[in-house]
Amino acid sequence: MSRALEDVIVLDLTRQFCSALSSAFLADFGARVIRLDLLPFAAPPQTETPPGWNHEADLIHRNKESLALEPRSERGQALLRELLAKADVIVTDWQRDELAALGLDYAKVAAQRGDIIYGRLSGFGPVGPDADLPAIDELAAARTGMMPILQQPGQPPVYTGAGAMHAAVMLAFGVVTALTHRLDSGEGQEVDVSLFGANMYGAALDLQAFLAIGKGERLLNPISRLDVSNPMSGAMYPSADGRWVTLTMPDTDRWWPVFSAMMGIASDDPRFDTHDKRTEINRLALIQELERAFQKQSGAYWRQAFMDNQMSADVIEQFDYPANDPQVKANRYILELEHPSHGKIKTLGFPIFMSASPARLEKLAPALGQHSAQVLSEVLGYSEDAIYQLTSAGVVA
Amino acid sequence: MAKKALDGIRVIDLTVWFQGPVSAQYLADFGADVIKVERPQGGDQGRGVRSIKSLEVGDWNQYFLVINRNKKSIAIDLKKPEGQEILYRLVEKSDVFLSNLAPEMLNGWGLSYEKLSSINPSLIYATNTGYGRFGGVSKPSFDMTVQALTGAMARLGEPGQPPIYLGMGSGDAYGGIMSALGILLALYQRKRTGQGQSLDASLYGAQLYLAAPYLQSFLAGHPEAALQHSRKEVENPLWNLYPTAGKWVYLCEKNEDVRFAALCRALKADDLGKDSRFATAEGRRRHNEALIEVIEAHTLKFDHGSLMAALQAEDLIASPINNLADVIKDEQAWQNRYFMKAYCEEVQREVEVRGLPVTLSKTPGEINSLGPQLGQDTEILMMELLGYEWEEIEALKAKGAIP
Numbered sequence: 001m002s003r004a005l006e007d008v009i010v011l012d013l014t015r016q017f018c019s020a021l022s023s024a025f026l027a028d029f030g031a032r033v034i035r036l037d038l039l040p041f042a043a044p045p046q047t048e049t050p051p052g053w054n055h056e057a058d059l060i061h062r063n064k065e066s067l068a069l070e071p072r073s074e075r076g077q078a079l080l081r082e083l084l085a086k087a088d089v090i091v092t093d094w095q096r097d098e099l100a101a102l103g104l105d106y107a108k109v110a111a112q113r114g115d116i117i118y119g120r121l122s123g124f125g126p127v128g129p130d131a132d133l134p135a136i137d138e139l140a141a142a143r144t145g146m147m148p149i150l151q152q153p154g155q156p157p158v159y160t161g162a163g164a165m166h167a168a169v170m171l172a173f174g175v176v177t178a179l180t181h182r183l184d185s186g187e188g189q190e191v192d193v194s195l196f197g198a199n200m201y202g203a204a205l206d207l208q209a210f211l212a213i214g215k216g217e218r219l220l221n222p223i224s225r226l227d228v229s230n231p232m233s234g235a236m237y238p239s240a241d242g243r244w245v246t247l248t249m250p251d252t253d254r255w256w257p258v259f260s261a262m263m264g265i266a267s268d269d270p271r272f273d274t275h276d277k278r279t280e281i282n283r284l285a286l287i288q289e290l291e292r293a294f295q296k297q298s299g300a301y302w303r304q305a306f307m308d309n310q311m312s313a314d315v316i317e318q319f320d321y322p323a324n325d326p327q328v329k330a331n332r333y334i335l336e337l338e339h340p341s342h343g344k345i346k347t348l349g350f351p352i353f354m355s356a357s358p359a360r361l362e363k364l365a366p367a368l369g370q371h372s373a374q375v376l377s378e379v380l381g382y383s384e385d386a387i388y389q390l391t392s393a394g395v396v397a
Numbered sequence: 398m399a400k401k402a403l404d405g406i407r408v409i410d411l412t413v414w415f416q417g418p419v420s421a422q423y424l425a426d427f428g429a430d431v432i433k434v435e436r437p438q439g440g441d442q443g444r445g446v447r448s449i450k451s452l453e454v455g456d457w458n459q460y461f462l463v464i465n466r467n468k469k470s471i472a473i474d475l476k477k478p479e480g481q482e483i484l485y486r487l488v489e490k491s492d493v494f495l496s497n498l499a500p501e502m503l504n505g506w507g508l509s510y511e512k513l514s515s516i517n518p519s520l521i522y523a524t525n526t527g528y529g530r531f532g533g534v535s536k537p538s539f540d541m542t543v544q545a546l547t548g549a550m551a552r553l554g555e556p557g558q559p560p561i562y563l564g565m566g567s568g569d570a571y572g573g574i575m576s577a578l579g580i581l582l583a584l585y586q587r588k589r590t591g592q593g594q595s596l597d598a599s600l601y602g603a604q605l606y607l608a609a610p611y612l613q614s615f616l617a618g619h620p621e622a623a624l625q626h627s628r629k630e631v632e633n634p635l636w637n638l639y640p641t642a643g644k645w646v647y648l649c650e651k652n653e654d655v656r657f658a659a660l661c662r663a664l665k666a667d668d669l670g671k672d673s674r675f676a677t678a679e680g681r682r683r684h685n686e687a688l689i690e691v692i693e694a695h696t697l698k699f700d701h702g703s704l705m706a707a708l709q710a711e712d713l714i715a716s717p718i719n720n721l722a723d724v725i726k727d728e729q730a731w732q733n734r735y736f737m738k739a740y741c742e743e744v745q746r747e748v749e750v751r752g753l754p755v756t757l758s759k760t761p762g763e764i765n766s767l768g769p770q771l772g773q774d775t776e777i778l779m780m781e782l783l784g785y786e787w788e789e790i791e792a793l794k795a796k797g798a799i800p
Contacts, residue, residue: 004586007589017610025578125729126758138636138647142719143723143727144724145720146721147719148644148719151554152554152558152559156638157718158554158561161611162607164610165606166571169571169574173574174755174756176582177403177427180403180584181402189758189759191755193755194754196730196733197755201574202563203564203565204566204570205415205449205570207724207725208463209450211736212749213452220721223450229448229450234565236560246545310537311537314545319551319615319616319623321546326532327529327533327601328601331528331530331532333602348606352576354583356586356592
């Protein structure tokens with residue numbers, strides 16, 4: 001079966017979770033992703049690695065190959081140039097001065113390969129006074145304005161980690177957009193996705209509202225869950241067994257007859273018989289009524305009631321719910337596999353379904369240098385002898 | 398006009414609210430010709446959004462206008478067979494069909510993948526569902542209810558506190574970019590092979606991916622990844638948020654002796670540097686709660702400006718935890734076009750909008766216009782793109798297929 005990116009070769013120079021995951025994305029959809037593991041390897045970290053399955057590596061490096069290469073020698077440099085000549089894409093999260101030191105900055109690479117797509121995760125974007133700040137998601141999140149409004153009043157700001165995951169998918173999007181452009185024009189380019197920009201995008205609606213309205217403490221400080229703007233949308237209530245229930249029914253007119261009955265409120269209760277009364281005039285009274293009503297039954301009871309009425313409302317779950325949800329399995333959002341070393345495992349699957357060229361899991365994360373010989377022979381056409389020479393000289397391992 | 402990455406790609410955008418429209422917005426930003434198809438009465442429900450968190454959206458409906466920028470609007474009543482015919486002719490001329498309406502609704506209107514791909518075999522047919530194409534769950538879905546299921550909300554916040562919603566529409570935003578990526582993957586393949594296909598990027602699938610670092614850890618048998626964790630108990634106290642007399646500050650340093658020594662100097666905290674419990678990385682990890690308490694006692698003596706200055710003097714990496722009022726003035730954001738200005742017809746002036754989070758050096762995205770008026774391009778598209786005669790348009794109006 002054909003794959004969307006099966007003609008694409010990617011060189012992966014990443015260290016961070018999200019950028020490594022970004023190129024795993026390209027690999028899931030058929031790209032040949034070659035991780036450059038640079039020699040000499042750093043000494044193993046002092047802290048002991050936890051025993052068992054390295055689940056993180058198996059997620060972020062799945063479907064990739066590893067080429068271990070010494071890049072500083074003359075022969076190592078020559079090999080790098082040969083690889084560049086065959087590659088379509090570079091994905092990296094390195095700082096610019098590090099890349100320049102190896103001759104892998106965009107200017108140098110583009111001089112050799114005008115059609116290369118050079119995708120880089122940065123901390124704060126390609127230009128501006130903070131362009132060379134390190135790519136640390138917490139720093140970027142701290143600057144987006146969202147951290148002080150997520151928590152309840154009186155609680156510390158909340159770091160979600162979502163910005164880095166936005167960056168992962170955006171970088172893949174940028175690279176494929178540039179590849180699409182290259183098909184027609186033959187032209188390569190630089191793609192930059194920053195943790196700052198990605199975090200801002202995760203806050204899109206709040207940020208845009210603040211830009212347009214430009215006023216209001218309401219968007220600067222935490223809002224109590226007992227002070228939501230629409231008691232039936234974006235609201236959370238505790239149930240009898242301490243589980244949390246959430247509602248998203250912005251169009252309250254549509255749901256009120258069924259919902260009010262479920263809550264034990266008369267549907268023609270004059271306090272709540274119009275949308276404006278429910279969301280503006282008597283908003284607080286409705287919140288209090290709902291708070292009382294939800295506490296009368298368990299989370300399981302409410303889940304069933306929401307399901308029976310096909311309501312956009314649910315119980316807030318922990319990860320054990322999706323991990324065992326047949327819906328998740330049916331859509332391959334979580335995969336169950338037989339791992340050669342660790343038996344039956346579950347790993348994150350594929351968030352995009354494609355009918356003709358679905359994502360696939362062909363290879364677990366490679367050991368360092370696992371595919372060195374294979375890449376040299378298949379991609380660069382080296383003979384066994386030539387590979388042996390490079391290996392003995394310590395240029396590859 | 399500068400060339401754009403997706404010049405020549407035509408997208409039929411039959412979406413409402415946020416996730417679907419923003420997916421198409423990405424394609425429009427990078428040059429695709431996006432035609433938004435709306436019902437004649439009221440159009441996309443997003444046109445009706447009046448307030449965000451109890452604040453009026455402003456004198457212009459930024460909710461709708463920003464996520465539908467760079468698009469055209471055609472109004473068609475798809476419940477009528479004549480309306481469906483217009484859409485079929487649009488499908489012949491297009492590369493991508495995108496919808497986040499319920500699949501049963503699309504099937505009922507004769508807009509299934511089977512039907513549309515029989516009209517245009519190379520069509521890319523993209524859906525955004527709530528819970529995925531398979532498995533049978535099809536109840537209405539919104540960002541927050543899907544976030545509730547994924548487990549992502551339950552792990553955020555201090556222990557004992559309510560779960561945390563990741564931010565307004567942030568899961569929708571994630572579903573939107575995931576869908577745009579899926580469409581691009583399919584387009585890339587089609588340009589090489591001519592082959593169309595159907596694809597789906599659901600809210601549920603996208604948000605599970607959004608939870609990847611923690612969810613994968615849970616799947617590997619670390620149940621604590623699903624629990625709330627207190628900032629007072631983080632393993633590395635040098636990577637943590639600390640209060641000051643003003644804003645909170647996020648300190649991001651490795652647990653190394655030299656960095657700890659620098660922190661002690663910055664905080665002028667001799668007691669900390671001399672405390673034998675904190676002398677090694679292992680000690681700082683083991684006595685994390687005590688150390689966090691002492692650091693916090695020191696940071697509270699500063700306001701955030703002077704703390705940042707003290708940290709910077711020692712080359713320590715940190716940032717104040719800014720609010721929205723700060724970020725809209727952040728020069729870094731403007732220089733990288735994460736914020737931009739665009740002309741707004743509705744209020745006849747330039748307004749400030751969310752810009753382009755993906756930077757392409759040679760074919761950058763652009764904002765040419767904000768969201769269209771409902772059905773503003775109906776007649777011109779029908780005549781110029783689809784080849785209808787004026788008499789036919791009049792007849793379709795009489796039948797109510799178009800307004």
